[in-house]
Amino acid sequence: MNVLVFPCGSEIGLEIHAALRHAKDIRLHGVSSVPDHGEFVYARYRHIGADARSPALIDELNALIDEWAIDLVLPAHDSVIPVLAMASRLHCAAAVPGPDIAATCRDKRLTYVRLAHLGIVPATIDGLADGYPIFAKPAVGQGSQGAERVDDSDRHRYLLENARDYLFSEYLPGAEYTVDCISDATGTLLDAAPRTRERVKSGISVRTAPAAATPGVGAMAKAIAAELALKGAWFFQVRMDRHGVPKLLEVAPRIAGSMALSRMRGINYPLLHVYAHLGKPFSVLAQGHAVVMDRALCNRYRTSLSYARVYLDLDDTLVIDGAVNPLLMALLYQWHARGTAVVLLTRHAGQPLECLARHRICPDLFERIVHLQDRSPKSAAIGGDRDAIFIDDSYRERRDVHMACGIPVFDLDAVEQLLELRA
Numbered sequence: 001m002n003v004l005v006f007p008c009g010s011e012i013g014l015e016i017h018a019a020l021r022h023a024k025d026i027r028l029h030g031v032s033s034v035p036d037h038g039e040f041v042y043a044r045y046r047h048i049g050a051d052a053r054s055p056a057l058i059d060e061l062n063a064l065i066d067e068w069a070i071d072l073v074l075p076a077h078d079s080v081i082p083v084l085a086m087a088s089r090l091h092c093a094a095a096v097p098g099p100d101i102a103a104t105c106r107d108k109r110l111t112y113v114r115l116a117h118l119g120i121v122p123a124t125i126d127g128l129a130d131g132y133p134i135f136a137k138p139a140v141g142q143g144s145q146g147a148e149r150v151d152d153s154d155r156h157r158y159l160l161e162n163a164r165d166y167l168f169s170e171y172l173p174g175a176e177y178t179v180d181c182i183s184d185a186t187g188t189l190l191d192a193a194p195r196t197r198e199r200v201k202s203g204i205s206v207r208t209a210p211a212a213a214t215p216g217v218g219a220m221a222k223a224i225a226a227e228l229a230l231k232g233a234w235f236f237q238v239r240m241d242r243h244g245v246p247k248l249l250e251v252a253p254r255i256a257g258s259m260a261l262s263r264m265r266g267i268n269y270p271l272l273h274v275y276a277h278l279g280k281p282f283s284v285l286a287q288g289h290a291v292v293m294d295r296a297l298c299n300r301y302r303t304s305l306s307y308a309r310v311y312l313d314l315d316d317t318l319v320i321d322g323a324v325n326p327l328l329m330a331l332l333y334q335w336h337a338r339g340t341a342v343v344l345l346t347r348h349a350g351q352p353l354e355c356l357a358r359h360r361i362c363p364d365l366f367e368r369i370v371h372l373q374d375r376s377p378k379s380a381a382i383g384g385d386r387d388a389i390f391i392d393d394s395y396r397e398r399r400d401v402h403m404a405c406g407i408p409v410f411d412l413d414a415v416e417q418l419l420e421l422r423a
Contacts, residue, residue: 003274004029004070006061006080008045009036011204011257013076017041019263019270021423026274028423029068031061040300043422044068052079058087065091072274074255078142081254082106095277097253101228105251108167109139115248118223122247125168128153128160133171138164142252145203172247174240177211180262181221181236182272185279187229191286192221193262197237199294205258206295210265216246224251232276233259233269261293262286301417305389305408309367310335311382311401313392314346314355317412324359328391331418332365341367345378345390379404391415 003020005013008030014037020026030042033051046064050057061073073094075081084094085102096102104110112121125134129150136159137147146164149171150156159166179194194217199207217238224236228251235256237249259269266287275282312318318328335342344366346352352371356363363369370381379401382388390401390409398409410418 001025001072001274001278002027002029002068002070003072003074004031004061004064004068005038005042005074005076006030007032007034007036007038007051007076008042009034009038010076012255013038014041015257015260016074016076016255016270017423018260019268020274023271026271029064029070031064033057037300040302041422052077052083057083058090062089062091072277074270074273076255078106078252078254093277095232095273097228097230101230101253105228105253107140108137108250109165111248111251112167112169115224115227115251118220118227120220120223120246120248122169122172122241122249125170128156129168132156135169135171136166137249139167140165142203170241170247172239172241174242174244176237176239176249177217177246178205178208178235178237178256178258179217179221180256180259180267180269181225181230181234182267182269182284183225183230183232183234183276184282185231185276187225187231189222189225191267191284192218193265193267193286195258195261204295207292208258208261209292210261210290214246220246220248224248228253232273235259258293258295261291264291264293265289299416300421303417305418307340307387307389307408309341309343309385309388311343311345311378311385311388311390312366313394313397314344314348314352316393317391318344318361319355319359320412324361325412327415327419328412329361331415334420336365343367344369345372345381345392346370347372377401377404382407389418 003026005016007013009032020028029044030038031046031048032038033048039045048060050060070092075084081096082102085096085099104114115121133149133151136150176197177194178197179192181192183189194211194213195208196211197205230253233255234253236251238246239249241247255270255273266285272282318325348355352369377400378397382405388407390407392398393412402409
């Protein structure tokens with residue numbers, strides 16, 4: 001099954017990749033309209049010129065859908081969902097709700113009007129308020145971007161006169177939660193998992209942990225599911241009012257980047273989202289163990305390196321302080337899968353094979369083992385092999401090899417650039 005993710009470099013697109021990269025029945029394709037991290041993550045990646053505001057978007061997506069034989073398009077940004085929902089000429093299915101629900105969820109004012117009869121939305125304010133503080137947020141937006149507490153009439157008046165369309169509502173002083181939900185192909189809610197928003201950056205929850213389920217939040221999830229009949233993965237955000245009653249902030253019919261937390265507890269939202277929109281039956285098995293997720297910037301690399309053989313040191317490189325270096329072990333299996341030869345080049349004081357056996361390292365991962373038992377330089381063992389790289393913790397050894405052999409050399413802090421994580 002070929003799945004296209006657009007825009008693939010968003011936090012949502014990156015979580016989709018992390019969740020689906022090992023799915024045996026899914027082949028991922030990434031597309032973005034701006035240069036982003038997606039090209040470092042998706043092995044099958046394409047840049048297009050049209051974004052969600054462009055009338056050419058559907059035509060450009062259709063060209064890729066035809067080229068790649070795409071079965072399903074996964075939106076990875078809120079602004080893309082209404083566009084795909086209204087695109088009657090898209091050449092394949094898209095994992096989005098119908099146009100009416102997509103438009104309702106994209107605009108918080110429409111969301112509140114649609115769900116007001118459920119008694120879960122905060123009181124909204126037209127014109128200047130009778131008292132402050134109140135809360136302001138863009139009617140169309142994502143996360144908490146542009147949202148603020150308004151403490152006086154001067155600021156309120158300024159926002160009212162601002163060109164951006166704000167929604168004003170009662171101020172909710174309590175804790176805020178995101179509730180990850182999964183529904184089947186009929187829109188039946190199967191699970192709702194609240195989580196904290198302990199640290200937020202640019203509207204994204206970068207530290208989150210499971211929160212205890214409460215009857216009020218659980219009832220809210222069931223009410224929203226019954227009203228909107230959303231399929232697959234979706235979420236809503238709530239904040240407690242001064243009486244401890246949860247009030248709705250927004251509903252989003254999509255995967256959330258921080259759904260990775262629930263993925264660690266047994267529910268792969270992106271995978272089940274695909275199944276739901278393809279009409280496949282599934283069940284969920286949520287785990288109950290405690291886990292905290294904290295997110296930070298990570299590095300991916302694109303290099304010009306090309307090599308057919310790796311010369312690798314043993315002591316303080318492959319084995320450090322009596323333990324195997326897990327990154328280098330991952331690389332050993334990557335090189336084995338790709339047919340890249342690895343030579344273990346070591347001055348180990350004992351028998352290298354005994355050391356490998358002690359650490360459960362299979363000697364078959366190496367083309368050969370060169371055991372230097374004299375003071376000869378490692379460069380002499382490499383000789384004229386120019387289609388190679390050298391990895392060693394010793395600067396003296398690296399300098400000798402680089403000067404004598406002219407090949408790239410790496411300390412342990414630089415080998416992460418060699419790991420291929422794209423899928």
